[in-house]
Amino acid sequence: MGHLDETLVGSIIDHETGTGKLDSIHHMISKDEEISILRAPIGHREDIDRLIWPYEKSGRHTVKSGYH
Structure with missing residues (x-):
């Protein structure tokens, strides 16, 4: 595999425009994957x-919710 920087999610995000830039991985993904990646919302850098855990209102994992 290439350099580690090329495999990080941050390397395929244009933080100025808030869009994906897939030139560096275009050869590794299908057209459907490319469309899915470009449709995914990109958060703001200031967000923490x-x-x-989406299966509990509190957002915390529980054994019960994990079992279900």
Whole structure:
């Protein structure tokens, strides 16, 4: 595989325009994957990342929700 920087998600995001730039990975993905990536919303840099478990209102993982 190429350089590590080429495999990071940040390397395919144009942070100025908030859009994807897939030139560096175009040869590795299908047209359907490209469309899916370009449709995915890109968050704002000032937003804080956090883990969320979507199967609980609290956003926290529970054994019960994991089991279901």
